[in-house]
Amino acid sequence: MKPAPRGPALITRGIILAIFAVLTAGTTLAQKPDPLPSWNPGPAKQSIVNFVRATTDPKSPQFVAPEDRIATFDQDGTLWVEQPFPTIGIYCLDRVPAIVAARPELKDVEPFKTVLSGDQAAIARLPMKDLETLLAAALTGMTTDQFQADVSHWLATAKDARWKRPYTELTYQPMQELLKYLRANGYKTYIVTGGGQDFLRVYAEKTYGIPPEQVIGTMSATTFSYDASGKPILIKVPKLLLNVDYAGKVEGIHLMIGRRPRASFGNTPGDQQMLEYTSAGDGARLAMLILHDDPVREYAYGPAKGLPHVAMGAFPQSYYDLAIKNGWIVVSMKNDWNRVFAFEK
């Protein structure tokens, strides 16, 4: 056996190993993957990281027990595109030919007549009462299984007019990273949306990694019954249980979770009460609003820099001022996100 080198040779080898160790440590630090790579460095990203560290480090005075780590996300305009209409609205419009085929007497009745005309301007002017008739016709009157099958089929075939992609690809990559980052740190992530609960549940698990029981959407009743073979079924009926928007978001959170969230994310005045409720609890809290200010990569309908407003999901100056006053973080899509969609190169 060859003896181990000694003297100068050993020292040299020691120095090389030490240098190698330092280099390796440096490399490891540099290569530790950033959990939020689509977020540009800045106050928004830092506030997320600070919040997670403060609430998950057992030595932190703001440590939160795992069972109380609840984070709630609005969907339309917060997790995915909501322009020119929220996706559930497009689904309801697309359902009209099938509804009229099944019930031909509706073809000359509003709002079906206007929707069939294809006149986009007239469709956009439909009064609320007509929209409610449309929603009831598109979203109720079938079993929960039939509804799920129909929505699945539609999602697999329908495409957004601007990006020519399935709607489920129009989720914001930075928010997908945020969902995963929170879950990796023991947070239970919920969606709290004005959109229909059953609609979102069809794709939430595959699209966001969020299981049906963590989806809180506008709730309509079902009626238990039996089919011709005696098998139990649930029929979707046009009876509103809770409109999960504005104050209804907090009421829905209480109904479905029974705990106050630690972090909440939204983008419109419909999220105000949820952010207030989240912020009013003890300890570290995170409240964030997504500002749509990027007309090139997505849409601009926030108040900053004189960008044009649009009616749906607008973020008026007064809401911006309220957010700043309350210490909520306003996320600029233009400045805080280096990537909006996963399909961008």
Added chain:
Amino acid sequence: MKPAPRGPALITRGIILAIFAVLTAGTTLAQKPDPLPSWNPGPAKQSIVNFVRATTDPKSPQFVAPEDRIATFDQDGTLWVEQPFPTIGIYCLDRVPAIVAARPELKDVEPFKTVLSGDQAAIARLPMKDLETLLAAALTGMTTDQFQADVSHWLATAKDARWKRPYTELTYQPMQELLKYLRANGYKTYIVTGGGQDFLRVYAEKTYGIPPEQVIGTMSATTFSYDASGKPILIKVPKLLLNVDYAGKVEGIHLMIGRRPRASFGNTPGDQQMLEYTSAGDGARLAMLILHDDPVREYAYGPAKGLPHVAMGAFPQSYYDLAIKNGWIVVSMKNDWNRVFAFEK
């Protein structure tokens, strides 16, 4: 170095090791703790163990993915004592002096007058309309925080008349073991009860290990508001959203979970639809009914062997026959459980 033993010595040692191995294996098997020690050996216990094995062994043709492992439990009469009244009813009766102290004009109004009289027979005869007035007065009109504090205080001080123990000690030990056994095998356990959701949530985590978001009870609305200091609050209001009993149990499961349970446990005809819905799915399913047939250790109000019926939670012969026809397991408290309560020696 001493050479290894050979020839007869080696054989002898090998035999001893083999015997030791067999003995050890036997010992290990015998000492492996039974997860259901309060259940007597028999078809009920075996059906639970078979179900769990079939749905959690990855090589089983009936394997169920972890996210689909949902088990739903009725509470009153299934997880804890429901005689002579369900506990939430006793809470409401006990609240009456405080209600009348706050609103003295109610002292001569029914049902408060009768409840204050202490006449148990008259209280038991109160019509449904009066009971609804009582429930509304006891369970609504305060903030969710005030309600939670009041129920916590009551649970810490009130005692059952028969056992002289807090109500939360009157849970069935075999069912506590079943909840833990299912959770240890990846099942998410839910309570689905006609009792009030907010009431049960106060103690479900501590008493059953079930977090608030897995409690599905009769749902009343809340109204979001602000207190005098501008802090967001939720006020409990007398507006019923869903009565979680009979068909309402299935509707509540759809609303809160959005998945069909794999296993369901109940004890009255109010659980029938939940068991039917659970059983109607594909693959292995477990549906069980607890039969109260032990007048010594608990109460007897099932149909077997001419035991007397009581109105509340009765289990008529027709229901027994339906269970047998449907292949549901009927659990005899008298024969299948060697222990009813944890406090028994």
